[in-house]
Amino acid sequence: MHRVPPAVSLLRVSKSYGRASTEQHVLVNVDLTIKRGEFIVVLGRSGSGKSTLLNLLGAMDRPTSGHIQIDGTDISGLEEGKRTKFRRTALGFIFQAYNLIPTLSVLENVQLPLALNGIFDDAPALQLLEDLALAHKANAWAEDLSGGEQQRVAIARALVHSPSLILADEPTGNLDIETGREIIHLIDDLARRSGQTLIMATHSQEVIGYADRVLTIRDRKLVEV
Numbered sequence: 023m024h025r026v027p028p029a030v031s032l033l034r035v036s037k038s039y040g041r042a043s044t045e046q047h048v049l050v051n052v053d054l055t056i057k058r059g060e061f062i063v064v065l066g067r068s069g070s071g072k073s074t075l076l077n078l079l080g081a082m083d084r085p086t087s088g089h090i091q092i093d094g095t096d097i098s099g100l101e102e103g104k105r106t107k108f109r110r111t112a113l114g115f116i117f118q119a120y121n122l123i124p125t126l127s128v129l130e131n132v133q134l135p136l137a138l139n140g141i142f143d144d145a146p147a148l149q150l151l152e153d154l155a156l157a158h159k160a161n162a163w164a165e166d167l168s169g170g171e172q173q174r175v176a177i178a179r180a181l182v183h184s185p186s187l188i189l190a191d192e193p194t195g196n197l198d199i200e201t202g203r204e205i206i207h208l209i210d211d212l213a214r215r216s217g218q219t220l221i222m223a224t225h226s227q228e229v230i231g232y233a234d235r236v237l238t239i240r241d242r243k244l245v246e247v
């Protein structure tokens with residue numbers, strides 16, 4: 023029988039910034055296993071290391087020591103070109119500040135991850151815009167949209183290439199409570215429909231209701247709440 027690797031596995035992961043006398047240990051010997059399709063919420067006070075953790079999981083930064091496996095691939099060991107390819111195919115990112123490209127249309131923003139993978143097909147982007155009730159904005163400039171609309175575009179962009187792991191760093195941080203609730207509901211719904219694993223850093227207690235597991239970073243460790 024084949025053993026399916028966990029969606030995410032962290033083995034004694036540490037992350038420090040700076041060196042020598044100014045060295046700051048943010049995460050120390052963190053172990054974590056996440057099953058496929060789980061929705062994990064990461065809490066923790068400002069500066070505790072939530073974004074640091076997501077940057078490591080997103081292969082945007084490397085751990086100081088330890089190993090990170092995603093779907094059985096050790097991303098800490100990949101050389102730069104392979105890491106970039108891995109990010110583009112296996113991961114989807116949603117940020118607090120949306121990070122859309124203002125000079126591209128909504129549709130072009132959503133298509134971008136597929137285009138970077140050499141796929142020039144409108145259909146997945148149009149379908150997601152439809153799912154997110156944004157089809158009528160497909161040809162608008164991204165910068166002309168409201169914050170909640172921009173975050174919905176960012177969700178479509180994060181999902182268009184069907185990543186197995188979605189990383190969301192305070193996706194409702196810039197939104198009012200009602201819009202934030204709607205955004206969490208949409209992310210949760212789309213991820214669950216596709217069996218995607220979702221890891222979300224947040225300050226919002228409301229998100230907890232959607233999560234399968236809630237973790238918090240305390241004293242440089244990740245602990246279950």
Ligand SMILES: Nc1ncnc2c1ncn2[C@@H]1O[C@H](COP(=O)(O)OP(=O)(O)OP(=O)(O)O)[C@@H](O)[C@H]1O
Pocket residue numbers: 039040048066067068069070071072073074075
């Ligand atoms: N690139 C970096 N260089 C040096 N120090 C960094 C870097 N990134 C983060 N840090 C430090 O690591 C600590 C954790 O930062 P991080 O951004 O992960 O916190 P956070 O939990 O996401 O906080 P917030 O809730 O405010 O977003 C902070 O003390 C921060 O100053």
Ligand SMILES: [Mg+2]
Pocket residue numbers: 072073074191
């Ligand atoms: Mg942060």
